[in-house]
Amino acid sequence: MTQNMSFPTWMGHIQQRTETALQSHLPTKAVSPARLHDAMAYATLGGGKRVRPLLCQAAGLVFQTSEEALDFPACAVEMIHAYSLVHDDLPCMDDDTLRRGKPTCHVEFDEATALLVGDALQSQAFQVLAEAPVDAVRKVEMIHLLAQASGSRGMAGGQAIDLAATGKNISLEELEFMHLHKTGALIRASVLLGAHCGGADAEALKNLSHFANRIGLLFQVVDDILDVEASTATLGKTAGKDAAQNKSTYVNLLGLAAAKEKAAELRSQAQAALLPLGAGGQRLRELTDYIVERSY
Amino acid sequence: MTQNMSFPTWMGHIQQRTETALQSHLPTKAVSPARLHDAMAYATLGGGKRVRPLLCQAAGLVFQTSEEALDFPACAVEMIHAYSLVHDDLPCMDDDTLRRGKPTCHVEFDEATALLVGDALQSQAFQVLAEAPVDAVRKVEMIHLLAQASGSRGMAGGQAIDLAATGKNISLEELEFMHLHKTGALIRASVLLGAHCGGADAEALKNLSHFANRIGLLFQVVDDILDVEASTATLGKTAGKDAAQNKSTYVNLLGLAAAKEKAAELRSQAQAALLPLGAGGQRLRELTDYIVERSY
Numbered sequence: 001m002t003q004n005m006s007f008p009t010w011m012g013h014i015q016q017r018t019e020t021a022l023q024s025h026l027p028t029k030a031v032s033p034a035r036l037h038d039a040m041a042y043a044t045l046g047g048g049k050r051v052r053p054l055l056c057q058a059a060g061l062v063f064q065t066s067e068e069a070l071d072f073p074a075c076a077v078e079m080i081h082a083y084s085l086v087h088d089d090l091p092c093m094d095d096d097t098l099r100r101g102k103p104t105c106h107v108e109f110d111e112a113t114a115l116l117v118g119d120a121l122q123s124q125a126f127q128v129l130a131e132a133p134v135d136a137v138r139k140v141e142m143i144h145l146l147a148q149a150s151g152s153r154g155m156a157g158g159q160a161i162d163l164a165a166t167g168k169n170i171s172l173e174e175l176e177f178m179h180l181h182k183t184g185a186l187i188r189a190s191v192l193l194g195a196h197c198g199g200a201d202a203e204a205l206k207n208l209s210h211f212a213n214r215i216g217l218l219f220q221v222v223d224d225i226l227d228v229e230a231s232t233a234t235l236g237k238t239a240g241k242d243a244a245q246n247k248s249t250y251v252n253l254l255g256l257a258a259a260k261e262k263a264a265e266l267r268s269q270a271q272a273a274l275l276p277l278g279a280g281g282q283r284l285r286e287l288t289d290y291i292v293e294r295s296y
Numbered sequence: 297m298t299q300n301m302s303f304p305t306w307m308g309h310i311q312q313r314t315e316t317a318l319q320s321h322l323p324t325k326a327v328s329p330a331r332l333h334d335a336m337a338y339a340t341l342g343g344g345k346r347v348r349p350l351l352c353q354a355a356g357l358v359f360q361t362s363e364e365a366l367d368f369p370a371c372a373v374e375m376i377h378a379y380s381l382v383h384d385d386l387p388c389m390d391d392d393t394l395r396r397g398k399p400t401c402h403v404e405f406d407e408a409t410a411l412l413v414g415d416a417l418q419s420q421a422f423q424v425l426a427e428a429p430v431d432a433v434r435k436v437e438m439i440h441l442l443a444q445a446s447g448s449r450g451m452a453g454g455q456a457i458d459l460a461a462t463g464k465n466i467s468l469e470e471l472e473f474m475h476l477h478k479t480g481a482l483i484r485a486s487v488l489l490g491a492h493c494g495g496a497d498a499e500a501l502k503n504l505s506h507f508a509n510r511i512g513l514l515f516q517v518v519d520d521i522l523d524v525e526a527s528t529a530t531l532g533k534t535a536g537k538d539a540a541q542n543k544s545t546y547v548n549l550l551g552l553a554a555a556k557e558k559a560a561e562l563r564s565q566a567q568a569a570l571l572p573l574g575a576g577g578q579r580l581r582e583l584t585d586y587i588v589e590r591s592y
């Protein structure tokens with residue numbers, strides 16, 4: 001039983017099964033167009049901490065949902081995440097050349113292919129949800145949730161706000177609004193997809209929604225701290241890039257010490273939101289600690 | 297009753313209601329991020345012949361489906377089409393500056409915004425299907441269909457094949473394979489979305505699927521002919537661009553006369569596939585004639 005596993009063992013187990021599930025939901029190179037399918041696999045497989053699938057599986061565990069069923073929303077949200085990284089790295093966006101320690105997709109392949117990789121991964125995410133082994137009503141709930149979280153009032157909207165804010169002084173309120181969309185929407189969706197997949201009731205969804213909002217911001221605050229403190233080698237992407245691009249970050253706005261205090265506060269709020277779930281919230285609690293303490 | 301309308305009146309009626317429905321399904325500029333929402337409206341509203349919504353509504357009519365219900369798949373497929381045009385026009389793809397007689401999205405706004413417009417329109421398309429006023433089982437069928445038609449084994453895959461083929465000599469077989477994906481997949485989906493929305497049975501779906509495959513190719517053959525024969529002014533996009541970019545087209549491969557014969561042949565095949573539908577297929581028959589005879 002996975003509930004007797006230590007947290008690191010459980011995490012490794014979920015990461016492994018997510019990798020296998022992603023592979024099974026991506027077309028192989030044997031299918032035309034081979035180069036596009038190769039690039040989709042390059043952008044999705046063999047890297048990443050799989051934080052979103054972990055959150056999805058952990059939230060589904062609250063409702064004793066099977067890992068097999070949760071693989072579907074876990075893969076869908078990870079495909080959306082992978083597509084957003086590929087498009088984010090493009091020259092017209094962040095123009096980044098390194099991601100997870102490897103050349104970014106448009107560097108390894110080409111810009112046009114990277115554009116299509118992102119587009120096709122987004123379609124694939126919705127296809128995977130439509131194929132989930134749960135009833136049609138739950139599938140539609142999950143699809144609606146992921147579409148909202150990905151779109152102009154979710155992740156894509158957050159990226160637009162980020163673009164508009166680059167090089168400008170923004171307030172802490174504006175920074176939170178941006179991150180609640182850019183990073184938060186998909187982190188939040190990861191938790192709620194797991195809950196919807198497991199047939200959560202309105203009360204449980206309310207608690208998980210509050211938790212999900214806090215963990216979304218927490219994830220970003222920690223990311224901003226890591227961008228300052230970690231080296232490029234341990235980070236697997238270009239470190240110090242936010243400061244170099246004059247991006248608004250929690251560290252820029254609050255200073256390092258206050259950003260760390262902010263992280264501690266969000267962590268307590270997230271943990272508090274899990275209390276009503278009792279023992280079922282164990283993995284979510286452990287993931288919260290992991291997100292704060294991860295050092296790459 | 298719309299069945300007593302002449303074809304041009306019916307077409308105008310559907311185009312008008314599609315415009316209204318698209319407006320209602322797109323976030324307004326009043327909602328943040330305003331610039332992104334402005335650009336999404338720019339890319340979607342006030343232009344285009346709405347061939348895909350027309351096919352969707354016409355296919356739904358076969359099953360006496362309400363126009364109100366069909367607005368949802370009609371808008372969804374048009375949003376996917378609009379996003380594909382925005383991404384197709386980007387500098388790393390076709391690098392086009394004119395679309396429907398207006399500056400392309402990245403020229404009017406900027407490249408990063410155009411990228412996000414396409415991404416967000418795709419999410420919005422799936423959100424609209426998830427909100428359709430039909431039962432969850434039909435919604436999931438429509439979502440699965442549109443996701444497949446848009447992804448790497450549909451439209452995005454066709455664009456990848458097109459990219460790989462540019463500047464190369466390809467066979468007629470390869471050209472058809474490319475167009476069955478690049479243009480055909482979404483045209484086919486337009487017809488089948490209308491049918492699924494109306495609860496078509498397996499037999500009707502088989503007939504409509506055969507019709508949809510023919511009309512998808514027909515649409516592209518006519519497009520290739522128009523690219524040679526029409527002027528930039530009447531076309532609303534840069535004419536002669538295919539030849540200038542050394543793209544494989546039916547005209548390049550077959551010559552103009554044989555391309556026209558091919559169009560006539562596909563038209564007969566499409567019309568023949570509609571015969572089993574009887575009077576219910578009237579609008580689809582009229583649309584087939586319109587697609588061949590459109591002169592912009």
